[in-house]
Amino acid sequence: MNITVSVSWPGIVSFLALLALGLTGLWYYARLRRPRSRSVRFWAVGIAMCLLLAYIITVLTVVPLLSRAVGGTDESGANEASRQFPPGLAEQGEIKEFPLSFIPEPVEVLPPGEPKKEWKEQRSVVLPGITGEGQVTVRLYTDEKVSEPFLQGEVWGFLDDGTASFDLGMVGNYGLHGVDVRSRDMNSDGRNELVITGGMGAAYGERKIIGYDSAKKRWIILLTMGTPDDSDIDGDGRGDVVAVSGGSLPGYVWIYRWNKDHYEKADVAESTGNVYANIDQLDSTVWIETGKPNEPHYYQYRDGMLVEFSKPTSPNHSHSAEPAKD
Numbered sequence: 001m002n003i004t005v006s007v008s009w010p011g012i013v014s015f016l017a018l019l020a021l022g023l024t025g026l027w028y029y030a031r032l033r034r035p036r037s038r039s040v041r042f043w044a045v046g047i048a049m050c051l052l053l054a055y056i057i058t059v060l061t062v063v064p065l066l067s068r069a070v071g072g073t074d075e076s077g078a079n080e081a082s083r084q085f086p087p088g089l090a091e092q093g094e095i096k097e098f099p100l101s102f103i104p105e106p107v108e109v110l111p112p113g114e115p116k117k118e119w120k121e122q123r124s125v126v127l128p129g130i131t132g133e134g135q136v137t138v139r140l141y142t143d144e145k146v147s148e149p150f151l152q153g154e155v156w157g158f159l160d161d162g163t164a165s166f167d168l169g170m171v172g173n174y175g176l177h178g179v180d181v182r183s184r185d186m187n188s189d190g191r192n193e194l195v196i197t198g199g200m201g202a203a204y205g206e207r208k209i210i211g212y213d214s215a216k217k218r219w220i221i222l223l224t225m226g227t228p229d230d231s232d233i234d235g236d237g238r239g240d241v242v243a244v245s246g247g248s249l250p251g252y253v254w255i256y257r258w259n260k261d262h263y264e265k266a267d268v269a270e271s272t273g274n275v276y277a278n279i280d281q282l283d284s285t286v287w288i289e290t291g292k293p294n295e296p297h298y299y300q301y302r303d304g305m306l307v308e309f310s311k312p313t314s315p316n317h318s319h320s321a322e323p324a325k326d
Contacts, residue, residue: 015058022050096308098299101271102257102264110210110219113167115158120144122155125181129192131212136161138181138194140171151175157196159210159219166219168208172198178205186241187222187258197228203247209263223256223263231279231286233301240301242279250276253288255301272297272306280311287311 026046115121119141128135137160146153152175157168172179178199183192186209194210209223227246230239233255241256241263253268268277268290274297277290287309288299299306 015054018054018057019050022054023047026050097302098272098306098308100255100266100268100304100306102259102266102304104259105223105256105263105265107262108221110159110166110168110221112164113158114165115139115141115156118144119156120149122149122176127181127183127192127194130183130194130210131161131214132191134162136194138168138196140176140179140181142176146175149175150177155179155198157181159194161219168196168210170200171196171206171208173201174199187263188238189258193222200226203227203245205246209241225254225256229253229279231281233279233286233288234303235286235300244279251278253277253279253290257304266304268306 026043026049030042030046120143121139122142123140125138125140126135127138130136139158139160141156141158142149142153149155154170155172155176155178157171157179159166159168180195180197182195184195185191186193186195191211195207196210197205197207200206205227207223207225207228208221209225211220211222212218213220223241225241225243227244229242229244231242232238233240233242241258243252243254243256245251245253250269255266255268256263257266258264268288269275272290274290275292277288280287280289286300288301288306289296289311290299291297298309298311300309301307
């Protein structure tokens with residue numbers, strides 16, 4: 001459409017200009033000839049010839065030149081577009097940024113529950129300030145038949161807030177030694193959440209983040225995530241909520257962010273159209289590598305965006321990382 005419009009109007013103007021030039025030449029020719037040359041037949045044939053010549057010159061010469069000029073410009077633009085980065089990648093000055101696609105994570109109500117009779121309480125952890133009002137106790141159980149509960153066996157957790165007991169489900173698969181229970185403000189809302197992390201497989205761990213809905217007076221599971229990585233990927237001095245693949249292949253990096261009352265998740269490899277992703281670190285510099293086989297790209301995470309990053313290669317690399325430049 002753009003090429004058609006760009007060619008049509010200049011082509012019409014060129015045709016009219018050629019026609020005017022031909023008619024002017026015909027008029028001067030008629031003045032120099034005998035009066036009989038200015039008959040009706042003379043003018044009819046002359047005007048027809050001027051129209052034909054103007055049309056032929058326009059179609060065979062002017063229009064092809066215009067089409068080539070306009071098409072060349074569009075082709076150049078298309079070539080430039082083909083060199084652009086994947087969909088969504090924008091250049092701001094010399095800094096290349098890629099927006100991640102975040103999907104909301106479901107929030108579940110923590111159900112009430114009691115341990116089975118054949119289970120034995122092995123540890124209790126008292127945590128203050130989870131609700132902002134009082135303390136809670138997390139009780140950890142294993143099957144009483146397990147001979148070494150600190151090193152083997154499934155571990156089940158229950159939350160006791162002084163009014164009722166709530167079922168946290170299985171929180172570990174390798175004994176009590178691999179289960180960590182603590183309070184931590186995970187979403188920067190000024191209140192601590194209950195954070196339980198435990199090993200579930202040879203290269204897989206699981207973390208549950210439990211919060212309290214004071215308006216509805218209920219405990220809620222804000223997030224259940226696999227194999228957490230507490231690296232500070234955005235450089236704000238705080239560990240971020242990130243899940244990695246551990247030892248499974250292809251590697252993945254899932255970034256979670258808090259949005260008002262729930263978490264959202266972004267799959268780095270999926271959002272960028274790549275095959276794998278992992279987190280690397282040198283000294284205090286942390287970056288995300290994602291790509292296809294033999295096509296790695298390096299980014300740092302900033303406010304929901306991946307910012308292209310020059311990978312440090314020396315232990316003496318400065319901790320203040322700079323974005324990659326063209």
